[in-house]
Amino acid sequence: MSIYLDLFLTFAKMGVCTFGGGYAMLPILQREVVEKKGWATNEELTDYYAIGQCTPGIIAVNTATFIGYKYKGVPGGILATLGVVAPSIVIITVIAAFLTNFADIPVVQHALVGVNACVVALIASSVIKLGKSTVKDAVTSAIFLAALVLAFFVGLSPVILIVCAGVVGYVARRLVKLSGGGAEK
Amino acid sequence: MILLRLFFEFAKTGLFAVGGGLATIPFLQDLGARTQWFSDADLTTMIAVSESTPGAMGVNMATYVGYTTAGIPGAVVATLGLVFPSIVVIIVIAGFLQKFRQSKTVDAVFYGLRPASTALIASAGLTVATAVLITVGGLEEHLFTVHWPALLLAVAVFVCLRYTKLKKLHPIVFIGISALVGAVFRF
Numbered sequence: 001m002s003i004y005l006d007l008f009l010t011f012a013k014m015g016v017c018t019f020g021g022g023y024a025m026l027p028i029l030q031r032e033v034v035e036k037k038g039w040a041t042n043e044e045l046t047d048y049y050a051i052g053q054c055t056p057g058i059i060a061v062n063t064a065t066f067i068g069y070k071y072k073g074v075p076g077g078i079l080a081t082l083g084v085v086a087p088s089i090v091i092i093t094v095i096a097a098f099l100t101n102f103a104d105i106p107v108v109q110h111a112l113v114g115v116n117a118c119v120v121a122l123i124a125s126s127v128i129k130l131g132k133s134t135v136k137d138a139v140t141s142a143i144f145l146a147a148l149v150l151a152f153f154v155g156l157s158p159v160i161l162i163v164c165a166g167v168v169g170y171v172a173r174r175l176v177k178l179s180g181g182g183a184e185k
Numbered sequence: 186m187i188l189l190r191l192f193f194e195f196a197k198t199g200l201f202a203v204g205g206g207l208a209t210i211p212f213l214q215d216l217g218a219r220t221q222w223f224s225d226a227d228l229t230t231m232i233a234v235s236e237s238t239p240g241a242m243g244v245n246m247a248t249y250v251g252y253t254t255a256g257i258p259g260a261v262v263a264t265l266g267l268v269f270p271s272i273v274v275i276i277v278i279a280g281f282l283q284k285f286r287q288s289k290t291v292d293a294v295f296y297g298l299r300p301a302s303t304a305l306i307a308s309a310g311l312t313v314a315t316a317v318l319i320t321v322g323g324l325e326e327h328l329f330t331v332h333w334p335a336l337l338l339a340v341a342v343f344v345c346l347r348y349t350k351l352k353k354l355h356p357i358v359f360i361g362i363s364a365l366v367g368a369v370f371r372f
Contacts, residue, residue, distance in 0.1 A: 143301055
């Protein structure tokens with residue numbers, strides 16, 4: 001199968017399997033892109049989510065563009081993005097045409113509660129997998145805890161959090177280097 | 186030229202809405218008010234459908250608005266408009282990043298940024314968790330009520346994902362079974 005077709009179809013599959021926002025796509029991304037295809041690592045996924053949240057556009061699309069570009073340049077970025085949105089176009093068009101009361105059907109509402117409960121468990125498991133490679137010492141543990149509290153309880157903007165965390169990381173590395181004797185100077 | 190206008194309006198949304206699909210809602214409200222293409226009530230339906238169907242929510246919303254406004258061509262054009270700025274901006278950033286991959290400074294910045302990004306994902310998970318598993322308020326004598334069946338299901342899926350051989354299964358299998366469980370047991 002052509003690499004480009006593979007890229008498009010893989011991301012289309014992700015579009016079909018995602019319920020909710022870009023975060024709900026993470027478990028599917030980990031399975032398809034990291035574990036199955038090897039197109040990106042867990043660290044890279046975290047980087048893409050970080051940047052995807054601070055840049056224009058919705059996270060799911062930004063992440064798809066990133067992975068596609070890394071794998072196959074500009075055409076890859078475009079194809080991955082088209083892949084991830086293709087199922088939405090088909091599914092939503094059908095529902096908008098025939099089932100405008102779709103979300104009010106009781107069985108859909110019940111099923112959706114089940115789906116969302118499952119998404120919670122999937123995200124939790126994904127975060128643990130990511131954490132193994134991103135939270136590994138005192139500095140990163142402190143950043144993780146502080147960011148979690150500030151994001152969830154204080155509701156601080158992700159853009160501010162990401163920028164501050166980047167600065168903290170940079171400063172921490174500089175300090176370690178300086179206290180390490182400055183051998184590289 | 187309604188298609189051109191749709192493309193332009195959604196490209197604008199894609200360019201200025203930073204974050205997840207929810208970030209696009211204020212832009213869509215404004216769009217509806219300015220153009221009369223759809224009402225606030227329509228938008229509420231669109232949000233509900235977008236949340237309960239496969240696909241990233243922000244993309245679903247764009248497709249829905251596009252379809253309502255100008256049929257299937259509208260759905261396609263609005264969606265392409267929404268993703269157009271992302272493709273341009275992200276390709277520029279990704280190219281830049283590839284160039285400076287080896288830089289110690291970039292590496293140090295990402296060292297701090299990764300745990301924060303992980304925390305933001307955890308926070309999004311907690312937001313979904315509180316929305317689905319807990320109802321705040323509700324009965325007068327309780328501060329909040331727990332949705333026990335949903336909580337039980339979430340815990341069961343989590344245990345399967347972490348501690349059993351079932352973790353080899355594709356996530357969509359768990360999603361499908363959970364949808365079935367929710368529908369059958371009337372969650």
